[in-house]
Amino acid sequence: MTDEEKPVVEEEAQEEVVAEDLSSLDVIQSTFDQFLTTANVNAVYAKPVRQGDTMVITAAEVFAGFGFGIGEGSGQDGDQKGGGSGGGGGGQTFSRPVAVVVCTPNGVSVQPVMDRTKLWMAALTAAGFMLVTLSKMRRPPRGR
Amino acid sequence: MTLLSSLFEMHEGKPIRVGEQTITVISRVLRLQVPGMPIGLVWNRPAAVRVETDGASDVTLPVIDETRRMQIMLLGLGIAGSIVLSALLRRR
Numbered sequence: 001m002t003d004e005e006k007p008v009v010e011e012e013a014q015e016e017v018v019a020e021d022l023s024s025l026d027v028i029q030s031t032f033d034q035f036l037t038t039a040n041v042n043a044v045y046a047k048p049v050r051q052g053d054t055m056v057i058t059a060a061e062v063f064a065g066f067g068f069g070i071g072e073g074s075g076q077d078g079d080q081k082g083g084g085s086g087g088g089g090g091g092q093t094f095s096r097p098v099a100v101v102v103c104t105p106n107g108v109s110v111q112p113v114m115d116r117t118k119l120w121m122a123a124l125t126a127a128g129f130m131l132v133t134l135s136k137m138r139r140p141p142r143g144r
Numbered sequence: 145m146t147l148l149s150s151l152f153e154m155h156e157g158k159p160i161r162v163g164e165q166t167i168t169v170i171s172r173v174l175r176l177q178v179p180g181m182p183i184g185l186v187w188n189r190p191a192a193v194r195v196e197t198d199g200a201s202d203v204t205l206p207v208i209d210e211t212r213r214m215q216i217m218l219l220g221l222g223i224a225g226s227i228v229l230s231a232l233l234r235r236r
Binding site for chain 2: 028031032038045055061065066068069089099105112114115126129132134
């Protein structure tokens with residue numbers, strides 16, 4: 001490799017890096033766009049299911065969180081120069097059934113969906129609050 | 145309160161025809177996004193169902209999250225109960 005060829009190779013390498021950065025940015029953007037579709041009304045209400053004269057639509061709560069960050073840096077140690085860049089991201093989506101919309105020839109009604117596990121957990125937490133308070137108040141103070 | 149309500153958007157679905165009734169589903173969306181950065185959150189939940197019957201007035205049925213309501217009630221009961229218990233036991 002001659003000295004004249006070297007800059008060309010470096011330019012090509014830089015172009016590749018730029019192309020990779022662009023493609024990764026595209027991936028991030030498309031992922032973020034997909035994430036934003038959870039704000040659509042169709043993410044909450046399912047497709048209607050018809051059975052004879054009755055139609056049922058299930059409704060769920062949807063929560064989605066997404067984050068991404070990138071960074072770069074460079075430094076010099078004597079004659080050596082160095083640099084790098086990196087990025088990372090993550091997200092979570094969850095949904096929970098809330099109600100069922102039932103349409104019959106007699107009318108439309110909204111039936112709630114109760115999550116018994118969540119209710120038991122809340123009841124146990126509430127009982128725990130009270131038991132801890134009770135045990136703390138009944139315990140004789142130290143140093144007497 | 146006004147700021148909170150302005151953060152929420154109401155989205156309507158396509159009307160669905162069932163017999164003499166037309167149903168429109170409505171959802172409430174909280175969308176928070178960091179400007180210029182791919183960071184954000186979306187909280188989308190069912191809000192109501194609007195029912196239009198031929199020759200009658202429209203009715204809007206709210207979609208109530210009973211599980212969330214009960215959870216808040218139970219946790220409130222726990223906190224209130226522990227406050228009352230501590231107040232009663234201090235008096236003794």
